[in-house]
Amino acid sequence: MRFFSTNNPAHQVGLKEAVIKGLAPDQGLYFPEKIPVLSADFIASLGEKSFAEIGYEVIAALFSEDLSPREIRELVDHTLAFDAPLVEVEKDIYSLELFHGPTLAFKDFGARFCSKLMSMLLADHSKTVRVLVATSGDTGSAVANGFLGVPGVEVIILFPKGKVSTLQEKQFTTLGQNITALEVDGVFDDCQTLVKKAFLDPDLSEKLLLTSANSINVARWIPQVLYYFRGMAQLEDQSRPVVFSVPSGNFGNLAAGILAQKMGLPIAHFVAATNVNKVVPDYLNGAAFLAMPSIQTISNSMDVGNPSNFPRLLALFHHDEDALREMVSGAYFEDEETRKAIHEISDLGYVADPHGAVGYLGLKRFLGQNPEDQGVFLETAHPGKFRDVVEETLGEKLELPERLAAFLQGEKQVISMGKSFSEFKGFLEGMD
Template sequence: MNFISTRDQTAPATLATALRAGLAPDGGLYVPESLPAFSPADLAGCSDLPATAEQVLADFFADSELTDELATICREALDLPLPLTGIGPYTWMLELHHGPTAAFKDFAARFLAACLQRLRKEDEPEQTVIVATSGDTGAAVAAAFHRRPGFRVVILYPDGRVSERQAHQLGCFGDNITTFRVDGDFDTCQRLAKWALGDADLARQLALTSANSISIGRLLPQIAYFVHATAALWRSIEQPVDVIVPTGNLGNALAAILAREIGLPIGEVVLATNANRTLPDFFSGQRYRGRPGIRTLANAMDVGDPSNFERLAWFFRDRDLRDAGIDADTVDDDTIRSTIKTVFDGEGRVICPHTACAMAVLARRREAGNRQPTVIAATAHPAKFDSVVEPLIGRSVALPPALAELMERPSRAEALEGSIEAFRERLKAWQR
């Protein structure tokens, strides 16, 4: 299978080229030329996520340099806990936060790293992976690439706009990981990353690639876990399920939408955003308008101009996107707080601010009479947001072991002005 740009101004690329480049030469995002088709019955023999991923991703990897490696990559990268827990009548929570950095980004970051490691030739120069992060992506990418020979990672995060524990994670790896705390918001960081990837000379000299959700290598494995969860539920209840996904840059939600597009029994996909209203405004009928990100308690979703909207619009280019079984709803900080407290008081369940957005949207739908079977995507461990969560529930949240180990390491991030000129100057030290 080949991959093409959403802007259709560059030649089709192989999977290897798309993975290594991150961003297409014309500035667009890579998308597959076609989508495979599956039914739940096709996946009946898939007992775990790696097996499901191998089957679902086989067509995307067909005739590529990685075809014969796909099974090993899936087993190596995706062999993480994936609980699907009942939390009420016909309601389940898909817990995506049991990886090494306690966020859903671990699945895709490990998958991308495993792919790029196998594509790299021994005599090639070091490859530089640039990642802009609003909180969780950077740590997942750092963990996935830490001490991998032949790779350097550059993390850009908005200074003061992530939780203390997130900031510690982002700066605690060292070695081949360089972390910048940028004067600006996530969109500033994303702009710097896209500029670097779009500068042909710089991209060549530093062998640049992206590990953000603009990378097709991030999107593909995320499709697989939504497929695995919804196929399992179909075998149990034989009904389609709605899926509510906390979203900022739209990558994880797009994966759920594509799981439905390839044939899984998913009904409506609901985008649960924080006070950044770009997507809810669009799906309510307004013109799409990117805007500066607003700072909220659900900081990993503080995105005002989600990159993956370009991909979403491409996939639905021949259909009305507002009539495609997608909805979006916005949740303010007061509702995030009250939802965290209500869920804990009522169920004893501790959730992070991002998952609280999805739970708040679910509550609204149930109050309005919606009784559709529904899956909530729980995207991060609440211990990463102790300063928000603990005062609301009145007790401490235990750190998962992997996160506790990261908190014991020293942490350092370099201050960076949020301008292309400042970033260019810093990167000059690495140019060959």
């Protein structure tokens, strides 16, 4: 399959270049030239298939021109080594738990897929690949653990100082080996800007082979369609409209859900649920898209003021803004509302992290106006990853999963850095 730049559809590349380059030369995001539509028979049989069986067919529809059936099975088996269970929280409201992977966050799916695919595509490549990653939390831990020990790959993770939870930070600053963590004196958007500038710098492009494992990379973004199919497969009542509420920061997850819908998954509507970093909800409610400085909140993985994947949202609807606004509703919530939601959900017998709580709030608001529908909110991380917030809110201790608690024992290893590009460029040049 060919992939085009969202800034210039005439610029097209193959899978290998799209994955290894990460970002198009014109700063556009790569997007598939065509979206395959799966058969009605396949969609009707989802409930009878395992997660892996669903994955084989969905990924084959997207990548069979570039990968053999054996490679597709190997890639899917590596990616889907854990489940995404659907849990009923209350009548007509379900949580799709995406935190059963190695770092207990939804990004484990994309990171495992990306690392495996990249190793396949680089099997005959002699030059070291440097993966640059900006993170507001879970991306760093998922990518670091997904690429840990992969031969020929070095990972450089940029994160904003003091704006990532302790557990998230420990998951990517204690690993060593081929993982380097840069603690940037700024906000997430500063980290993201440094990464984008590095990709476009001609000096660095000549000296180093740089790529990304953020959701700007198609190999991180596309596999997220899989758990939408898995979520739908687990719904017992297939006769009523289904709404997905997606906690959103960089908007790759929402864009993946819409891609799944375009492939034939019968999702009736989406809710883009955010904290007060509400650039996209404002846009969906009629305002112009206007990037803003990010604001720190208790749902820190969504503290993004200039969402990178917004161009993919537009591309999915062929730049028809009315169609986008008709299919996706925007909602945003203050920290106080998020804490109240964590309490409300706890009273129902379920513990949610702050991001899942925002998704729950968005879904509740939409279903209040559309009571004939049923809904799924994405629980994107284990609440233990935001232990301080959840424990303070609920006034009780959380029991951490053993593999999460183990990260706390590691020693933090970081390199402190300002937010100037010249300093970051100098660091990268020193690695050559």
